[in-house]
Amino acid sequence: xxxxxxxxxxxxxxxxxxxxxxxxxxxxxxxxxxxxxxxxxxxxxxxxxxxxxxxxxxxxxxxxxxxxxxxxxxxxxxxxxxxxxxxxxxxxxxxxxxxxxxxxxxxxxxxx
Amino acid sequence: xxxxxxxxxxxxxxxxxxxxxxxxxxxxxxxxxxxxxxxxxxxxxxxxxxxxxxxxxxxxxxxxxxxxxxxxxxxxxxxxxxxxxxxxxxxxxxxxxxxxxxxxxxxxxxx
Numbered sequence: 224x225x226x227x228x229x230x231x232x233x234x235x236x237x238x239x240x241x242x243x244x245x246x247x248x249x250x251x252x253x254x255x256x257x258x259x260x261x262x263x264x265x266x267x268x269x270x271x272x273x274x275x276x277x278x279x280x281x282x283x284x285x286x287x288x289x290x291x292x293x294x295x296x297x298x299x300x301x302x303x304x305x306x307x308x309x310x311x312x313x314x315x316x317x318x319x320x321x322x323x324x325x326x327x328x329x330x331x332x333x334x335x
Numbered sequence: 336x337x338x339x340x341x342x343x344x345x346x347x348x349x350x351x352x353x354x355x356x357x358x359x360x361x362x363x364x365x366x367x368x369x370x371x372x373x374x375x376x377x378x379x380x381x382x383x384x385x386x387x388x389x390x391x392x393x394x395x396x397x398x399x400x401x402x403x404x405x406x407x408x409x410x411x412x413x414x415x416x417x418x419x420x421x422x423x424x425x426x427x428x429x430x431x432x433x434x435x436x437x438x439x440x441x442x443x444x445x446x
Contacts, residue, residue: 227378256434258436260376265436265437265438265439266379266422266436267436268434268435268436271434282435311376313378313379315378315379319428322381322384323369323371323381323382323383323384324371324379324381324434325381326378326379326380327378328377328378329376329377329378331376
């Protein structure tokens with residue numbers, strides 16, 4: 224089944240403890256992207272990647288890192304999480320022909 | 336800021352057609368119109384996209400005005416499962432992938 228898989232689905236962590244949220248897609252998509260969603264603020268793009276080793280900042284990249292060493296994986300790294308990064312995170316991928324994004328099921332992160 | 340404007344919320348009776356409008360008056364010639372929906376806190380789901388011609392798929396129809404400054408997503412026979420937030424975005428495929436989602440329209444399907 225074609226899908227975008229994020230792990231973990233839920234995570235509670237403490238301030239400052241580095242964490243990685245993994246994202247993997249099995250559709251050979253070139254484009255991948257990370258979003259966060261907060262009440263009243265909607266979906267905001269964190270980082271995106273148009274191919275392997277090509278990444279760029281979205282609207283809210285501060286406090287996050289990404290890497291794209293392989294086509295299928297696009298992990299989101301929080302080097303020193305803070306409570307304001309408590310949010311619902313979505314990974315998404317798309318082919319280069321411009322069709323719509325396929326989103327993962329989301330990761331609900333709580334930083335205490 | 337989002338390049339699209341949508342009503343905050345709409346109601347539609349079950350079994351009727353739901354018509355969701357979107358204004359994108361500053362759309363450029365190479366930008367496509369995309370529609371997504373998000374059911375509760377699930378990941379957004381792609382519905383349909385178009386450039387200037389009307390489009391139809393198994394989920395919905397997309398009507399784009401001749402001047403391309405607005406569009407309408409039509410769900411022909413709305414069901415309770417269509418209750419969701421619907422997002423209209425404009426995007427140039429193959430260029431940068433910086434996509435901005437607005438606040439969307441919260442569609443309530445009434446039994």
